[in-house]
Amino acid sequence: MAVTRRQLLQAAGAAGALGLAPFSVHAKAATRKVHIAVGGKALVYYLPLTIAEQRGYFKDEGLDVTISDFAGGSKALQAVVGGSADVVSGAFEHTLHMQSKRQMYRAFVLQGRAPMIGFGVSNKTMANYKSPADLKGKKIGVTAPGSSTNMLVSFFLAQHGLKVSDVAIIGVGAGAGAVTAMRTGQIDAISNTDPVISMLEASGELRTIADTRTMKDTLAIFGGNMPAGSLYAPQSWLDANPESAQALANAIVRADKWIQKAGVDEVAKSVPAAFLLGEPEVYKAAVRKSMDGLSPDGRIPPDGAATALKALAAYLPDFPADKIDPALVWTNQFTDVANKRYPDG
Structure with missing residues (x-):
């Protein structure tokens, strides 16, 4: 999974020349089967993933999606690093942490605009x-x-x-x-x-x-936008499978928008009964409290990576923040297309 210095320079050069994320011009045919690893699927943090699955948005996009659930986001990431899954549904800041290990990962659609x-x-x-x-x-x-x-x-x-x-x-x-x-x-x-x-x-x-379930508290704690739940993948997977990445972004953007319109009662009816933990009213209250933190359109805020980088540098000893390029861990290339395709969800 490690990348060479030459590959990093080539990626940076492509980004500068195109003015956007370095995706391969000669991408391979899309892989229609996609395996997503998630850390705690029942959490409201990953609600758009479940809604996209339950409402058939992945199937609408021609995808055959398998979702494997793990105890936490770090475990889900390990599944992709180990090659048993393709994409992580996890916390945005892991992309920065992976770059510090010379492994290039990129978030390409947002589920939560606050850590929640x-x-x-x-x-x-x-x-x-x-x-x-x-x-x-x-x-x-x-x-x-x-x-x-x-x-x-x-x-x-x-x-x-x-x-x-x-x-x-x-x-x-x-x-x-x-x-x-x-x-x-x-x-x-x-x-x-x-x-x-x-x-x-x-x-x-x-x-x-x-x-951090609200934008107000998130901005107060972190001092800027702090993107959270997202779909992210190895840069190599995105280069090889841009059509699948676009289809995933389409499905999540539709789910993001549906949640904002549907409201808590419809959300509670749409998720598996086990997610309610036997207390549907408490689950509804949880969704209501987190609604502000859920992304309305899947787009990653431009200052988000910089805020996340500052947070990592603040608590991880010897984190090489000065060697990280935040621009290489996110893109709105796919979400922009998805929002044009599904302006009303």
Whole structure:
């Protein structure tokens, strides 16, 4: 998966000459079967992926899509790195992290324009929480170590003068297992997305101390647009399969727009019953709280990669931010076409 210096220079040269992302002019015929790896499919964070699947948008585009679910975004990425899947439905910032390892990945359609992650403490084991300093020595649950939920914890700790080594990071998954971990006292705090966070809030078991489900809070915490859930893939796959990438972008853009128009009741009817975790009203509340953070059109904000790069540099020790080119990890080439093709969803 590593790229040579010569390949990097060729890619940069192509980008400069064309004024857009470096996609191969002589692309191979599209692969119509696509395998997507996702970390926590039931989460509202990945709602557009499920809607595109449930409403038949992938099939409408002539795609035969297989979706494999993993405990967290880092695990989903590992599946693509290992070659068992083609595309990741995961956190945008992983593309930057991979470039630091000389592996070129690019996000090409957005599901969430805000991280939509809630970070809170247990009202049972941390009832006397007063400040971030109280987190020292505590067990914090994330979907999986290295995932975006872990990133928010690390960023929050760094902002308040703490280090990741001051706490214990524990992977608890993204569904009922995460709720159980909090309820049984296996963890003292949790960083997760909805419906997990809303379920714990509704029952009075969680006190949220950082919330990126809205654009207002996201801008306040990160200082700029922080794109989140996206479809991203190795640059080599995009070069070889531009038609499949376009079809995927078309389906997700349609799903993004449908969600905004349909509202929470229709969304709850459209997802698998297991996603509701037995509490449909709580699930609806979760979708409602996250609606602002869901992308309305799949487009990646121009300043998003720079904001994500600053966040990574702030909490990852020795992260080579000065050697990263943010322009190479995203493109709106496919989403622009999709929005023209489906202006009304």
